[in-house]
Amino acid sequence: MENLFRKFCITTIVAVYLLILVGSVVRSTASGMGCPDWPKCFGQYIPPTDISQLPADYKTVFAVAGKEIADFDAFKTWVEYLNRLLGVLIGFFIFLTFVFSLLAKNDRKVVYGSFLALLLVGFEGWLGSRVVATNLKPLLITAHMIVALLIVLVLIQVFFKTLNKQFAEISDKYSINKYLLIAFFLSLIQILLGTQVREGVDRMAVLLQESARETWLEEIGIMFYVHRSFSILVLLVNVLFIRQIFKNNLSDLKTSAYALVFFLFIEIASGVIMAYFAIPAVMQPVHLLLASLILGVQYWAILIIKKS
Numbered sequence: 001m002e003n004l005f006r007k008f009c010i011t012t013i014v015a016v017y018l019l020i021l022v023g024s025v026v027r028s029t030a031s032g033m034g035c036p037d038w039p040k041c042f043g044q045y046i047p048p049t050d051i052s053q054l055p056a057d058y059k060t061v062f063a064v065a066g067k068e069i070a071d072f073d074a075f076k077t078w079v080e081y082l083n084r085l086l087g088v089l090i091g092f093f094i095f096l097t098f099v100f101s102l103l104a105k106n107d108r109k110v111v112y113g114s115f116l117a118l119l120l121v122g123f124e125g126w127l128g129s130r131v132v133a134t135n136l137k138p139l140l141i142t143a144h145m146i147v148a149l150l151i152v153l154v155l156i157q158v159f160f161k162t163l164n165k166q167f168a169e170i171s172d173k174y175s176i177n178k179y180l181l182i183a184f185f186l187s188l189i190q191i192l193l194g195t196q197v198r199e200g201v202d203r204m205a206v207l208l209q210e211s212a213r214e215t216w217l218e219e220i221g222i223m224f225y226v227h228r229s230f231s232i233l234v235l236l237v238n239v240l241f242i243r244q245i246f247k248n249n250l251s252d253l254k255t256s257a258y259a260l261v262f263f264l265f266i267e268i269a270s271g272v273i274m275a276y277f278a279i280p281a282v283m284q285p286v287h288l289l290l291a292s293l294i295l296g297v298q299y300w301a302i303l304i305i306k307k308s
Helices: 002-028 074-103 108-133 138-161 173-207 213-220 222-247 251-276 283-307
Strands: none
Touching (some): 002 074, 002 138, 074 108, 074 138, 108 138, 138 173, 173 213, 173 283, 213 222, 222 251
16 A cells, blocks of 8 residues: 555656646646636536637626636637646545555654645645636736645655655765755745746736737846846756765765756756747746756755755
8 A cells, every 4th residue: 555655646746747837838828817717617617619609798708807808719728727627636636645645554744744735735726716716816826836836845755754765874964955955945936036037928928919029038127137147046056966966976866966967957948948039938838847846856855865
């Protein structure tokens, strides 16, 4: 039963990362209001595929916050609907993770962590409903993303707690942990700065009606330049942490180091592509997913150092 619990926990972690990716696709394609009501979509459990399936006055019937909705777009409707379906599926996954944590007779910390993840996914669902009800209020969208990150970190810790593995003692634990904790919190700040840039991008998309994308970052102003410059600091601290791993030949952390190098390289490349190639919509979800993966790898390394 313990092996089944671990496998299910890993599956759930992967599914949450997939939800983060899909959620970013929803935002980059401006599909957030593809379904203007909650929990149904245009009053149906299976959304329409053609405008002929909607009443003539659907814009008024499904008005949000007193404002008429945009023209029906089947693509945006189904992107948002699939995002919701994945969210529901993850809710079931996390519920079963909690049940399996009880059946596997894991220690109390594993059970409590699984229960916390279950509470968080319920809160995440409620936040999703508020995002729709408030017509994509930026603050709620950011909160929605942060809770998703928190869920995946809780699940990573739950999985780690089930490992019966001994880690080698680290002689210079203070220095290594110092660099790692700084890198972790800088990465978290960078993600939050990125959400501010993203809100600016969304605003420009509406104001300029998806045209002149090459001017959007310049129009956003100082926040983009802060985000871009801050990435140098994030990279530097991560490099110092990785250097410490190889300098001290810490075999337990080398996998984390290789993963960080790989994700950091692609993350920087995706940022450069967005900055110099008019923010291609396909790169926005990739950029956020990589930032989330970096945070997850750093948290995994924190848990290893703590247990060593």
